[in-house]
Amino acid sequence: MNRFSDIVGQEQLKEHLENAIKMNKVSHAYIINGEKNAGKEFIAKTFAMALQCDSRQGIEPCQECHSCKQALGGNQPDIIFISHEKPGTISVDDIRTQINGNVAIKPYSSPKKIYIMNEGEKMTVQAQNALLKTLEEPPEYVVILILTTNVNSLLPTILSRCVVLNMKPVQDSQIKKFLMQNMEIPDYKADICVAFARGNVGKARLLAKSEEFDKVKEEAVTLVKYIHEMELNEIVTAIRKINEYKLDVNDYMDILSIWYRDVLLFKATHDANHLIFREEIQYIRKVADRSTYEGIENIISALEKSKERLSANVNFDLTMELLLLTIKEN
Known part of the structure; x- marks a missing residue:
């Protein structure tokens, strides 16, 4: 129609x-x-x-x-x-x-x-x-x-x-309503798609239907949950895995950015209700407790710089290695 x-x-x-x-x-x-x-x-x-x-x-x-x-x-x-x-x-x-x-x-x-x-x-x-x-x-x-x-x-x-x-960005509430009513996407998944879409209904719709997006999200969340325990060779393996996906690498970066924004929000408010990854509250609390405000802000800043470097065609492996080491250090 x-x-x-x-x-x-x-x-x-x-x-x-x-x-x-x-x-x-x-x-x-x-x-x-x-x-x-x-x-x-x-x-x-x-x-x-x-x-x-x-x-x-x-x-x-x-x-x-x-x-x-x-x-x-x-x-x-x-x-x-x-x-x-x-x-x-x-x-x-x-x-x-x-x-x-x-x-x-x-x-x-x-x-x-x-x-x-x-x-x-x-x-x-x-x-x-x-x-x-x-x-x-x-x-x-x-x-x-x-x-x-x-x-x-x-x-x-x-x-x-x-x-x-x-065209103007569409309100998050309108996109969420569309995903839940027209596509029968569950509440939690709709929130994640809306966060990534940034006002773009078509992108939210594509993410909601994408099995690969779900896999990439799981890989990214697993990485940030356990990165402080990982050795350098494990980080390099994780980087190679990122490159295997057809999804835009900026989407991968956005997953990491949203995770650390959740960590920053929880550290400041101790309220899980407004988190995008609220079902991961156990791990978000751990990261928030062991990280400083400055450390989390350094990570978010490093994510933005990495997106800029990749847009300028700087070497992918090198950019991701620097980023993940910055995340590990902070």
């Missing part, structure tokens, strides 16, 4: 798109800017379905008409998804063949002809300049939806010809 009511959070963005349909003031081009997995494509598909819906009753796509069924099946001929052969680039040829060379053909069966471009930040400057030609004089039936994780990668001339809609 693709309905505006299924979009979690993003009230301003939803209201803008719904009003555009209601008042018949749909722009020829939109940029939806938000984090990876935040739900940009779901919003774009919902908007496209609503614009093409045959029933014309209200704002929500009806899900039942021929157009909606085609869209749900991914074969609505007037909702076109831009593809690109090179994984890291949307080239000038991609734009010329899939948009510029196609816009003059009127819609087959719908009122609009809608182009949805994911990963808009991957457009080369030449591709953006080619797209500009269509944006400057688009046929009245054309709507272009550019989805991006980095609106600053787009030329000012592109931005000036599009309605820019920025």
